[in-house]
Amino acid sequence: MKKKLSICIPTFNRAEILEGLLHKLIYEMKYLEKEVEICISDNASTDETHNVIKSIIRNHKSISLKYKKNDNNLGFDKNCELALRMGEGQYKWIFSDDDYILDGTLRKILIKLDLDKPDLVFVNYKILLDNKELCSAARSDLIETNTIFKVAKKINLANTMVSSIIYSSDAMSKVDLEKPNGTFWYHFILFYNIIDRMPEARILYYGEPVIVQKGLTIEASRKEKSYEYDGLLDFYVDAYFSLLKRIGEKEIFEKLGIIEYCESLLIRQLTYYRIGNVHQNLRVKLRIIKHTKEFNFSIFDRILAFIILITPRYLLSVALKVRNFF
Numbered sequence: 001m002k003k004k005l006s007i008c009i010p011t012f013n014r015a016e017i018l019e020g021l022l023h024k025l026i027y028e029m030k031y032l033e034k035e036v037e038i039c040i041s042d043n044a045s046t047d048e049t050h051n052v053i054k055s056i057i058r059n060h061k062s063i064s065l066k067y068k069k070n071d072n073n074l075g076f077d078k079n080c081e082l083a084l085r086m087g088e089g090q091y092k093w094i095f096s097d098d099d100y101i102l103d104g105t106l107r108k109i110l111i112k113l114d115l116d117k118p119d120l121v122f123v124n125y126k127i128l129l130d131n132k133e134l135c136s137a138a139r140s141d142l143i144e145t146n147t148i149f150k151v152a153k154k155i156n157l158a159n160t161m162v163s164s165i166i167y168s169s170d171a172m173s174k175v176d177l178e179k180p181n182g183t184f185w186y187h188f189i190l191f192y193n194i195i196d197r198m199p200e201a202r203i204l205y206y207g208e209p210v211i212v213q214k215g216l217t218i219e220a221s222r223k224e225k226s227y228e229y230d231g232l233l234d235f236y237v238d239a240y241f242s243l244l245k246r247i248g249e250k251e252i253f254e255k256l257g258i259i260e261y262c263e264s265l266l267i268r269q270l271t272y273y274r275i276g277n278v279h280q281n282l283r284v285k286l287r288i289i290k291h292t293k294e295f296n297f298s299i300f301d302r303i304l305a306f307i308i309l310i311t312p313r314y315l316l317s318v319a320l321k322v323r324n325f326f
Contacts, residue, residue, distance in 0.1 A: 003064065004035040004110055005166075006087025010079035011097040012043040018097045019052045026060055028106040035110060037064035039086035043079045044070045077186040080162075081177050090169055091121070094187045096162040098214050099125075105210040109166070116145040118204035120194060121166035122155050125211035133212070136161070142207035148195050151205040152256045160188050160243065163211050167191070171198060183246060184239040196252045271308055271316055285309045 007025060011018050022038070029036050042049055053067045066086050070079070084092050091113055095101075109123070127134040138158035144151070159165050165187050172190075174197045180189035195201055247253045289306060308316065 001034065003037045003089040004091065004113060005106075006037050006039050006084075006089035006092045007095050008039045008041070008080075008083035008087050008092050009095050009097050010041050010043065010076065010083045011045065011049060012073065012076075012079070013045045013047045013049065014097045015045070015048040015052045018049060019056070021095075021097055021100070022053075022056050022065075024101060025106075026056075026063055028101060028103075029063060032106060032110065033062050033064065036106065037066065037087065037089060039066045039083055040068070041079050041083035041086060042067065042069040043076075044073045075181075077181040077183060080186040081181060084167075084172070084177065087169075091166050092169060092172065093123075093166040094162055096213075099163045100128075100212040100214065102210045102212065108210070109206070112143070112204055112206065113166075116202070116204050118145055119168050119171040119198060119201035120148075120191060121204040121206060122151070122159050123164050123166065123206045123211055124158065124209045125161060125164055125213050126209045128212050128214045136164075136209065136213075138207065140207050140209055142205065144207075145202055145204045147200055148203050148256060149199075151203050152258060154205055154207065157258065159191060160185065161211075161213055162187050163213070165191050166204075167194065171201060174198060183242065185243050185246070188243070189246065192250065192252050195256075196250075271319075 009018070009021070018040075025038060040053060042053075050069060053065070056063075057065050057067065068082070068086060070082070074082070080094055083094065109121070112118075113121070122138070124138050124140060125136050127136060136158040137156040139154040139156070142154065167190070171194045175190070175193045177190070179193060180186040183189045247258060288309060289302070
């Protein structure tokens with residue numbers, strides 16, 4: 001029988017963290033084994049990932065768990081594509097190997113998939129930073145199914161987070177799964193490629209935060225994303241500006257009025273970069289300032305970016321707390 005949901009996990013050298021996620025998912029899958037499968041695409045990990053997964057498969061025979069290991073590191077985008085292709089479910093959920101799912105989430109999501117039969121799903125999340133939980137940029141608590149034109153502002157580009165998107169297999173069949181490769185943002189670009197082909201696609205907006213996003217520091221970033229870079233900081237900067245560039249180029253983002261969010265996204269990410277990054281790299285800061293000029297950001301946002309880059313991290317933490325309080 002075809003599964004309802006494939007949880008597709010691209011992974012690379014995260015054996016210990018991945019093991020924790022898998023045990024959590026297995027707990028969530030209790031009594032749901034016939035409806036859910038786990039698909040893991042391993043980007044040529046050199047740690048204990050292979051042994052960890054083989055052990056879980058051996059000890060949890062009732063769970064449908066597929067595992068493939070690439071011969072070499074193909075980059076994050078390609079690994080996402082391969083993980084999706086492994087799944088055979090009616091819906092496919094790219095799930096980051098270092099994120100966490102809250103108790104009861106899987107059953108709640110499956111119920112909504114059955115009731116609403118959406119083409120795409122946005123799943124809201126919390127952000128774990130310095131052992132404290134912050135809200136995502138999306139509106140919380142609201143759960144509804146509508147078109148992207150009705151929910152885009154509520155999502156507020158929070159679907160840049162890997163684990164926040166679920167795709168129906170039918171919707172995915174209408175686009176080229178290889179097209180988002182090389183963007184650094186496979187999951188996000190795929191979402192809007194589908195919207196581009198299906199403007200009236202039904203979007204389930206699951207505003208209750210049920211995922212916890214972890215790994216915000218540069219050191220915790222996905223190394224398979226940055227395999228062509230000498231340093232993770234260089235990748236981090238280029239990846240975000242690459243996203244902003246693609247948003248500016250693609251007509252669907254203009255139709256949705258999303259371009260206006262681009263600069264606020266940059267400011268938000270710069271804030272998290274400053275708080276989460278233990279290094280104070282002047283060269284990277286100069287590159288960020290240079291990029292804000294190249295992208296024709298407003299003078300106000302250029303000044304704001306500069307202020308964020310020179311403000312002590314603890315003051316930015318206080319500013320975030322004040323913002324979240326209100």
